[in-house]
Amino acid sequence: MMEDERYARGLSILDAVDGESGHRVVDSLRDIAPDLARHIVSHAFGDIYARPGLQPRQRQLVTIGVLTALGGCEPQLEVHLNAALNVGLTPEEIVEALIHSSVYCGFPKVLNAVFVAKRVFAERGLLPVGAGRPGEV
């Protein structure tokens, strides 16, 4: 497989998974680190996302866990919460994944992630999540 094909395959997966917010990241690197954009497309998407071993929704559950635990990666979490919705995770599943993470990385990092989710869901008209269930809070 040639480098060009690897890059093209990565770009096509980036397009399908991250959509517009993925392209914004690539574009924003153009004048500072275009090679980093190229490696992200070719390696992260062309090499790794292209692998058949997990379904797209499974990949995003893992990604949400990693980014929530790392902390300080809110911009990337925003891209990947959009990606999670793009590949078919529901807002309820995403919120549940974040609540679940609190057991392992504590409430503060999870609160940071939930407020990113709130912004992403609001932009896509998906709020409120889990409302309408009486007796909570």
Add this chain to the structure above:
Amino acid sequence: MMEDERYARGLSILDAVDGESGHRVVDSLRDIAPDLARHIVSHAFGDIYARPGLQPRQRQLVTIGVLTALGGCEPQLEVHLNAALNVGLTPEEIVEALIHSSVYCGFPKVLNAVFVAKRVFAERGLLPVGAGRPGEV
């Protein structure tokens, strides 16, 4: 003990420790993850803060250490620096706890935490801290 009592006990401790900024966090979760708010109230406050083994000021010293070291948790640190003042730690003790932390987690994370403290203290009219001591800087 019933779930309702646990939640009520947690809410009462949240109120006493975190005050208004704690309630703002709970409110901000209403349309995205009300269950997370419920677990924070019931578990963090109803289960853990309710335990008698440490005094409130001791709990906040530990909390300041954890949040400073984690990094990226400035919003939660803001809540807990307010909490620290609410339970009787002085601005001088808080700043000293942050300076002490630098030995173990380095200056950058401590600087982040100190600038949160500066904002919290300013809002409560507590600046300058430690000024008036001649010969410093």
Add this chain to the structure above:
Amino acid sequence: MMEDERYARGLSILDAVDGESGHRVVDSLRDIAPDLARHIVSHAFGDIYARPGLQPRQRQLVTIGVLTALGGCEPQLEVHLNAALNVGLTPEEIVEALIHSSVYCGFPKVLNAVFVAKRVFAERGLLPVGAGRPGEV
């Protein structure tokens, strides 16, 4: 719901998910922090794992992401890689989740996690994983 029921529900889920290695953690806390064991059972398992919003396999994918990213949590990762197998993730899916994580938290933390997986899989007679595929490495 009473505290006792919450604890019993948590213990039953701990048993189903973590199995023997979960009980070993609880036992090992008996002489140092029995209350921590109780909170883990009641809150982590009785409150959070008991929630219906994600399937057990989804929960373990998130957990693997969080623990790999945190780093330094190899003993807990060992428990949860066993849990992942217990709830039906395959060795191939687990390895794929770890490879996927490398994009987001780098190769070193992933290598640490993979070597825990190697130990867990070896104990359960699940090695080699992904071998037999010609042309790799």
Add this chain to the structure above:
Amino acid sequence: MMEDERYARGLSILDAVDGESGHRVVDSLRDIAPDLARHIVSHAFGDIYARPGLQPRQRQLVTIGVLTALGGCEPQLEVHLNAALNVGLTPEEIVEALIHSSVYCGFPKVLNAVFVAKRVFAERGLLPVGAGRPGEV
């Protein structure tokens, strides 16, 4: 104040707080990084621990919070749990500080810290902690 006095002051505080395990760290650096040992003594102890703003027990509560949250610092945590006992924190207070930390940095890092505490307390004949209280776990 001369460098020599600063170093001497630091060594005296290291001696009082960390005791034998602090000296072991300094000794172990002799053939690899003696200057690092000197900076730890002069700066961490001579500059920071020498400051009057917090009591020794308060300093160790902050330290326990920071080291638990950082993760992967079990050897240093061992030194500082000994220090915490040396300056008068009880095993019960130390365990409570660790349980409290779980709210903010999750159960896995706290479990790592608790198992260090178990080793430290065992060496000093302080186990079991909190046992004898009926009805727990």
Add this chain to the structure above:
Amino acid sequence: MMEDERYARGLSILDAVDGESGHRVVDSLRDIAPDLARHIVSHAFGDIYARPGLQPRQRQLVTIGVLTALGGCEPQLEVHLNAALNVGLTPEEIVEALIHSSVYCGFPKVLNAVFVAKRVFAERGLLPVGAGRPGEV
């Protein structure tokens, strides 16, 4: 050596390495933690940066690696990317150091760091970096 000399030496190195942005940090601490500023000047610069064992450019390469990996330290990274340019690292070398870091700490933290670099380079009229090379992205 007297404390005053140590502080003066530190201030002179801070001035040479961090320049204006270093002084802004010191100034911003004046009303909240002037002693922290003093320790940073005396210890970080007067003790450590004053050591002859590494050249200034080597020190900034290490610093960039540490701050990128920690995450959440964007304000300090901004100071040190300015410092890196001040001591003679080129924008290309800085970007290369960040791309290199992605292998070890993953793409998200590196993206955060690259966007800080973009801001720093823009303020100093150093954009675009690495443009003009045909065939990239």
Add this chain to the structure above:
Amino acid sequence: MMEDERYARGLSILDAVDGESGHRVVDSLRDIAPDLARHIVSHAFGDIYARPGLQPRQRQLVTIGVLTALGGCEPQLEVHLNAALNVGLTPEEIVEALIHSSVYCGFPKVLNAVFVAKRVFAERGLLPVGAGRPGEV
């Protein structure tokens, strides 16, 4: 460029930089995650280390900074301290890079890294480092 060439180039650089300890990592993945080994060789070494923008010694200074700051990556640090020596950094420069890091990530993580260096240097007959300078500690 074909995948095969990329892998071959990576393997040749892995060989030159990491030497035997790099090959041990690749070998140890054979029965659990051979594809991870392949991606490390092709991407980390074939893509990134192959780039001309930094000299090998500069790359290892950045790597040491990242791995020290991450924490919990002692096995990978062992590989890269060997790599650092292989490409010509001296033990004194490596120790200085670690001492420098303490400013930014605190003493505990640096102590962990120094004890890895002590083991690596001992195996290669490079101890003591920096001894013979009178008056220290």
